[in-house]
Amino acid sequence: MSLPILVIGGGGHARVLIDGMLLQGRTIIGYTEMDTGAKREAILGVPFVGGDDCIHRYSPHELLLVNGIGSIGSPERRRKIFESFKSKGYSFYSFVHPSAILAPTAQLGEGVQIMAGAIVQTGSSIGDNTILNTKASVDHDCNIGNHVHLAPGTTLSGSVHVEDGVHIGTGATVIQQIHIYKNSIIGAGSVVVKDVMAGRTVYGVPAKEVKV
Numbered sequence: 001m002s003l004p005i006l007v008i009g010g011g012g013h014a015r016v017l018i019d020g021m022l023l024q025g026r027t028i029i030g031y032t033e034m035d036t037g038a039k040r041e042a043i044l045g046v047p048f049v050g051g052d053d054c055i056h057r058y059s060p061h062e063l064l065l066v067n068g069i070g071s072i073g074s075p076e077r078r079r080k081i082f083e084s085f086k087s088k089g090y091s092f093y094s095f096v097h098p099s100a101i102l103a104p105t106a107q108l109g110e111g112v113q114i115m116a117g118a119i120v121q122t123g124s125s126i127g128d129n130t131i132l133n134t135k136a137s138v139d140h141d142c143n144i145g146n147h148v149h150l151a152p153g154t155t156l157s158g159s160v161h162v163e164d165g166v167h168i169g170t171g172a173t174v175i176q177q178i179h180i181y182k183n184s185i186i187g188a189g190s191v192v193v194k195d196v197m198a199g200r201t202v203y204g205v206p207a208k209e210v211k212v
């Protein structure tokens, strides 16, 4: 029997996840919000159950968590949520939308979120707590780390290596065999033709480092 799900967060990303999990027929107990101030509306019939602290009312063995926190740059908040609840013994559900296409040899970490229309080709691996957002495409033999966000419509060519904590913006394209080092940000619509060093922000066609 599959365990019921509790969603952390009630913003746009959480709503898309809830929509997809209801399509899969999963039972969702409710969703939480960091700010417990006001009572919130149900999302697609899924009730608000309180602040993130209320997760401790449930034993780690009786449910699975879903990280509903989105990110538009640094994934720090998503990473903290994931690591904090993992350290308390909770497990995260790996969501794969029914319309996603995964090669049989693709490897998925814990708590990955493979959204509608995303594709993962043969020999590729996706790390823990990583989002492949709507129509993101990962070609053969890519290695994607933990807490990465491939925003909607990103395209990775073959044998691309993306380290932990990277954000690749909406519609960006990465050519083959590029290495993107940890915690860097690739701007929306960029074309990445050179390796990107750790912690840098690059954008444009071809993508260049932003001077600060």
Ligand SMILES: CC(=O)SCCNC(=O)CCNC(=O)[C@H](O)C(C)(C)COP(=O)(O)OP(=O)(O)OC[C@H]1O[C@@H](n2cnc3c(N)ncnc32)[C@H](O)[C@@H]1OP(=O)(O)O
Binding pocket: 071, 072, 073, 133, 151, 152, 168, 169, 170, 185, 186, 187, 188, 189, 190, 201, 202, 203, 204
């Ligand atoms: C479902 C979802 O919604 S998921 C969310 C998906 N969203 C994304 O992926 C967003 C990705 N973020 C970006 O592309 C951002 O623009 C960043 C991170 C590259 C830069 O952000 P900021 O540092 O805030 O830059 P800011 O907006 O101040 O712009 C600075 C300059 O860079 C330019 N610029 C910003 N982003 C880009 C880009 N992607 N490509 C080309 N130029 C850009 C701006 O036009 C501006 O130029 P100007 O000084 O001549 O006016």
